[in-house]
Amino acid sequence: MAPCILYCHCAYARVVPVDTKTAVLEGLARAGVEFEAVPDLCEMAARGDPRLAELAAQAPLRIAACYPRAVKWLFSSAGVSIDGEAAVISNMRTTAADQVLETILAPADPIAAGKTASHQ
Amino acid sequence: MRALLDKGYAVSAVRDAAPSASFSPETVLLGPEDGIGAEAAALIARLDTVREERGLPPGGAWKPWFPVIDYQRCTNCMQCLSFCLFDVYGVSADKKIQVQNQSNCKTECPACSRVCPEVAIMFPKYRHGPINGDDISADDVRREAMKVDISALLGGDVYAALRDRSAKAKSRFSKERDDERALKERQTCLVKLQQALDVPAEVLAALPSADEIRAKAEAAMARAREAAGT
Numbered sequence: 302m303a304p305c306i307l308y309c310h311c312a313y314a315r316v317v318p319v320d321t322k323t324a325v326l327e328g329l330a331r332a333g334v335e336f337e338a339v340p341d342l343c344e345m346a347a348r349g350d351p352r353l354a355e356l357a358a359q360a361p362l363r364i365a366a367c368y369p370r371a372v373k374w375l376f377s378s379a380g381v382s383i384d385g386e387a388a389v390i391s392n393m394r395t396t397a398a399d400q401v402l403e404t405i406l407a408p409a410d411p412i413a414a415g416k417t418a419s420h421q
Numbered sequence: 422m423r424a425l426l427d428k429g430y431a432v433s434a435v436r437d438a439a440p441s442a443s444f445s446p447e448t449v450l451l452g453p454e455d456g457i458g459a460e461a462a463a464l465i466a467r468l469d470t471v472r473e474e475r476g477l478p479p480g481g482a483w484k485p486w487f488p489v490i491d492y493q494r495c496t497n498c499m500q501c502l503s504f505c506l507f508d509v510y511g512v513s514a515d516k517k518i519q520v521q522n523q524s525n526c527k528t529e530c531p532a533c534s535r536v537c538p539e540v541a542i543m544f545p546k547y548r549h550g551p552i553n554g555d556d557i558s559a560d561d562v563r564r565e566a567m568k569v570d571i572s573a574l575l576g577g578d579v580y581a582a583l584r585d586r587s588a589k590a591k592s593r594f595s596k597e598r599d600d601e602r603a604l605k606e607r608q609t610c611l612v613k614l615q616q617a618l619d620v621p622a623e624v625l626a627a628l629p630s631a632d633e634i635r636a637k638a639e640a641a642m643a644r645a646r647e648a649a650g651t
Contacts, residue, residue: 310423310426310427311546312426312427312429313484313485313546314484314546316546316547316548316553322423323423326422326423326426329434330422330434334434335433335434335435336433336434337431337432337433337434338422338426338431338432338433338434339426339431340426340427340428340429340430340431341429341485343485343486343487343545343546344483344485346485346489347485347487347523347524352431367545367553367554368543368545368550368553368554368555369554370491370543370554370555370556371489371543371545371553371554372545372554374489374490374491374492374543374554375489375545377492378489378490378520394553
C-alpha cells in the first residue's frame with residue numbers, strides 16, 4: 302500500500318522556514334504523488350477535525366510538519382492515536398527540504414509497518 | 422497551492438476521480454477545466470464566494486495557540502490548572518487534566534508550560550524548545566524546583582519565595598524553564614485583562630490564596646463528575 306502523505310503548512314505562525322515549506326510543497330507537486338496539504342494541524346486538532354482520524358487510518362502515514370512529540374500529541378488531543386501506527390514524522394523546523402522529501406516520498410516498507418518513527 | 426494554504430484552504434492532490442478523501446459540505450472539486458493553473462487570486466476569490474454561500478467560517482480568524490499535553494510525561498498534578506487565569510484547563514470524567522477551552526488561551530503566552538514540573542506541556546507554535554515539542558534535556562526538567570508552592574509563587578509567602586530564589590540561583594542553564602518568567606507573563610495577562618474589563622487595581626492586588634486555588638481545582642473536578650453523571 303502506498304503511504305499517505307500529509308503536509309502541514311503551519312499557516313498561522315512563522316516557526317517553519319518559508320523556503321523549506323515552499324521547497325517541500327513544490328517537491329510533492331513535482332513527484333506526481335497523491336498527498337494531503339492542510340493549512341494548520343494545530344487548528345484542525347483544536348476543532349477536532351474528523352479528517353485527522355481519516356488520515357491516521359491510512360497507514361503508513363508520512364507527515365511533514367514540526368517536532369514529532371508535538372505532532373503526536375496534537376493528534377492525541379483530537380482523540381486520534383498515531384502511536385503504534387506506521388507514522389513517520391519529518392520536522393520541517395529543523396530538517397532540510399530535500400531530506401524531508403526523501404523521507405516522505407520513500408516507498409512504503411512492509412517491515413517498518415507497525416512502527417512509529419520520527420525524523421528530526 | 423501555497424496561496425490556497427495561506428488562506429486556510431486544505432488541498433488534496435489526487436490522481437484519479439476517486440480521491441481517498443471523503444466529500445463533505447466543505448469540499449470543492451476542481452479539475453483542469455476549472456483553470457486551476459490560473460491566477461491564484463481569482464481562484465481564491467471564487468472559493469471565498471463558495472465558502473460564504475455555504476455558510477462556512479472564514480479561515481485564519483483565530484491563531485490556534487493553546488497548550489498540548491504530553492500524557493506520557495504528565496503526572497496529573499493539576500499545577501497548570503491552578504496557574505492558568507483563563508480556564509483553559511479542566512478535568513475529565515476520569516479525573517485527568519485536559520485542555521478544554523483552547524480558544525480561551527492568550528496568544529503567545531506559554532506561562533503554564535514553564536511551571537509544569539514534568540515539561541509535559543507544549544505550545545507547538547512557540548519559538549524555543551522544549552516548549553515547542555523539542556527533545557527535553559536534564560536541565561529542562563528541574564523537577565523539584567518546579568514543584569513550587571503556587572501560592573508562594575503568586576506572592577503569598579515572601580520567605581518561601583526567597584528560599585526558592587536561592588535554589589534557582591544555583592542553576593540558570595535552562596532559560597525557558599523559568600517560573601519568574603512565567604509569573605511575569607501571567608502578570609502581563611492580568612494587566613491586559615484589568616484594562617479590558619476595567620477591574621480596580623485593588624482587586625488584582627488580592628491574589629488567590631492556597632485555599633482558593635485548591636477550591637478552583639475541586640470545582641473543576643466537580644464539574645467533570647457532574648458531566649459524567651448526566
